[in-house]
Ligand SMILES: CC(C)(COP(=O)(O)OP(=O)(O)OC[C@H]1O[C@@H](n2cnc3c(N)ncnc32)[C@H](O)[C@@H]1OP(=O)(O)O)[C@@H](O)C(=O)NCCC(=O)NCCSC(=O)/C=C/CC(=O)O
């Protein structure tokens with residue numbers, strides 16, 4: 001085994017021993033995980049450049065600050081970053097930016113998070129050439145700071161009910177933006193609270209009393225010099241949240257506020273001076289930013305999960321607690337099968353999601369390019385796919401991160417572990433960018449149409465072609481993945497067709513389709529989950545064939561096996577229903593899981609080392625590369641502001657209660 005760069009003199013001995021056990025070269029797995037040598041090299045270059053710039057680091061752990069102090073500190077780092085980032089990274093490359101943001105800002109967000117994630121991409125994809133010329137460069141340079149203002153107090157999911165209006169006034173060639181009711185107040189947009197000078201506003205376009213539906217508008221909201229709200233605008237912060245508290249999510253309301261006609265983003269739809277309207281190439285073309293962000297979220301979630309796994313698995317190698325046989329030495333908690341069962345499926349999911357993220361991101365890029373040429377052929381397919389992935393990945397990633405947190409016992413609950421931040425950031429995405437259940441039902445509507453086609457004997461697109469197949473009993477062939485993947489197909493097909501038949505049966509009793517669908521929406525949501533898991537499983541299994549290094553391929557194969565068996569066991573009831581598999585077959589899957597856990601155990605620490613995350617990025621005392629957890633937990637605690645003398649609560653309230661004087 002070549003020299004392992006993670007092994008250094010003076011490290012915790014248990015962690016060093018783990019690294020000596022690895023059956024593969026971490027460098028080779030890192031190359032696979034990061035999508036090739038070039039990408040890994042670039043990532044390391046970026047990290048080295050950040051290392052040279054001390055002004056980009058946290059000055060004290062964020063957990064020891066108030067919300068206002070946290071926002072001040074990330075803003076300080078942000079300004080420093082904006083000044084130098086283009087010297088060492090390609091700001092248009094998402095992978096570069098995800099790595100930089102994770103390293104410099106951490107996962108609790110920052111005031112320009114939505115500027116980067118939604119405002120700039122919306123200008124890029126929805127503004128026409130002249131508008132791009134006018135606004136994009138200023139936005140990229142941070143001379144204007146924006147967000148994506150769509151959700152209202154009363155309406156988030158149901159976009160059709162959004163109330164804000166942009167009424168065209170031919171006489172002045174302007175739109176009049178108005179918030180007609182309290183429930184129409186924009187609520188939630190990140191950065192809106194205190195930071196934004198502009199927003200992309202999603203509002204109903206009204207021309208000559210006719211409502212043309214939702215359209216995006218480029219709207220200045222604060223004076224760029226004074227930061228005061230412009231006249232006719234009320235704006236502010238909505239207060240603290242469960243997580244991402246370095247983002248100043250805000251509210252925004254308008255009273256007959258005027259913007260020039262050319263401030264409507266006009267790549268897809270247009271309004272001319274005389275009020276004539278040009279429709280977009282697809283009715284939902286204005287929703288492409290959401291489509292884009294949903295696909296980006298898959299990558300973000302895989303990063304959060306990778307960080308949680310690195311922290312929890314390293315700590316589990318350092319932590320000794322209890323004995324397997326009384327009177328013997330305390331064991332590393334990573335030796336407990338229960339600990340492995342808690343952690344290793346999450347580890348496998350990291351690789352599964354990173355694979356899915358690369359696929360969906362490439363599909364989205366190509367779909368947006370097609371749309372800019374007026375071609376919307378794949379939009380509906382991609383919308384359905386990204387809705388399913390968004391829902392399944394955010395849900396499972398946050399579940400696995402919480403398992404990682406619990407697997408660290410008490411120290412996992414401390415902010416010193418960084419696991420609470422990772423969890424709250426991950427779980428927030430179950431709600432934003434489309435509430436997960438609603439996203440599953442979007443995919444379900446697509447599956448319903450596919451099931452109808454199947455019923456009618458019409459051709460099926462590749463993503464749903466499996467609906468047309470028949471479930472085979474387990475084959476006796478040798479190809480393990482093929483057999484396991486056929487189980488996924490079986491479950492997805494069974495769930496889709498079950499929901500479909502239930503719905504049809506109701507229709508036959510005179511219930512309208514929309515109600516029949518709604519009456520079986522739990523089954524439809526289950527069908528959508530199974531379809532998405534099949535998509536992820538197929539992509540993950542196919543990835544193995546692309547790995548040339550034998551030792552890495554062996555490790556990867558075990559991770560795929562664990563992933564497939566674990567996800568199947570989560571749906572075990574579907575496997576035994578209708579006698580598809582016997583109890584003994586299911587028990588065999590369970591045994592395969594335990595075998596995979598055993599195989600992964602000696603490699604676990606080196607697998608997470610291959611994520612190539614440095615201590616600065618992990619921000620976790622538990623996840624330190626050197627394993628020196630306890631002395632650093634002690635140091636971390638010393639920094640708590642509550643360790644000062646003469647604290648007001650003690651002086652004012654406690655001392656008077658306890659004092660004998
Ligand atoms: C639930 C949605 C999709 C319903 O859409 P709506 O327009 O309200 O209903 P309709 O009945 O008019 O349309 C449904 C119809 O449209 C198809 N469709 C929807 N979206 C797309 C799309 N992007 N591309 C192609 N097609 C699309 C859909 O499939 C239906 O087709 P049918 O043939 O079945 O009729 C919608 O309201 C929605 O997306 N809601 C979620 C709102 C949301 O995601 N908000 C995000 C706000 S920004 C944010 O959260 C930021 C977070 C911070 C961060 O990211 O860090």
Ligand SMILES: Cc1cc2nc3c(=O)[nH]c(=O)nc-3n(C[C@H](O)[C@H](O)[C@H](O)COP(=O)(O)OP(=O)(O)OC[C@H]3O[C@@H](n4cnc5c(N)ncnc54)[C@H](O)[C@@H]3O)c2cc1C
Pocket residue numbers: 114147148149150151154155156157158187188189190244249428431432433434435436437438441
């Ligand atoms: C941290 C955070 C950041 C955000 N950032 C932004 C931002 O930058 N810009 C922005 O515009 N918005 C933002 N949002 C808002 C976010 O997009 C919405 O909260 C999200 O889309 C969910 O909508 P909602 O809050 O209206 O939930 P609701 O739709 O009210 O959901 C409540 C419940 O109703 C159910 N439900 C709703 N509709 C249906 C249906 N049709 N069928 C079945 N069940 C249904 C849901 O499943 C859920 O259980 C942010 C939210 C959060 C939490």
